[in-house]
Amino acid sequence: MIETGAGRMPAYTETLPRVADSVHRGRRLVCLALDVWGLTGVQDDAELVVSELLTNAVLHARRGDSVRASVTRLGEGRVRVAVVDLSKDRPAPRDAGGDEESGRGLEIVGTLTGGQWGVDLLPWGKRVWATLGLEAKPDE
Structure with missing residues (x-):
């Protein structure tokens, strides 16, 4: 459980070595959590x-x-994915050229989350987070 502004929320976390192989392990973590919560629609x-x-x-x-x-499960159909590292350098989207093989990651994150992503500076580094899933419905 993680304490958020909305109270304690169920969460899965894992500390991983800062190596390329950890990307696969992070995907498995997300897959496991969403499967347990029955949120495979955002998987x-x-x-x-x-x-x-x-x-x-x-x-x-x-x-x-x-x-x-x-x-972290935020509520009905919503999750927050986050990565914490020890750098205080803020990630910034950039314009990747048509023939470049990298440089589109934050653009992809922004598109998949409807712009619901951000950076929290921490005393020892930063947390980059993104929220996915159902939007809260406005009062009718």
């Missing part, structure tokens, strides 16, 4: 988002040997 998008966030941490967070991946 593909959530796995892709955690892949992009972990890849960024592995490639660009030049401090520390580990990262922490988490998936």
Whole structure:
């Protein structure tokens, strides 16, 4: 359980080595959590988002040997995927050229989450998070 502004929420977390192989392990973590919660409808998008966030941490967070991946159930049909690393450098979307093989990760995250992603600076680094799933319905 993780304490959030909305109270204690169920969560799965795992500390992973800051290596490329950890991306696969992060995807498995998300898959397991969503399967347990019965939220398989967001599974593909959530796995892709955690892949992009972990890849960024592995490639660009030049401090520390580990990262922490988490998936938190926020409520009916909604989850938050997050990656914590020891770098305080904020990730920034960039315009990748048509023939570039990388540089589109945050654009993908933004598209899959409807822009619901962000960065929380921490005393020791940062948390990059993204929220996926059903939107709260406005009062009718």
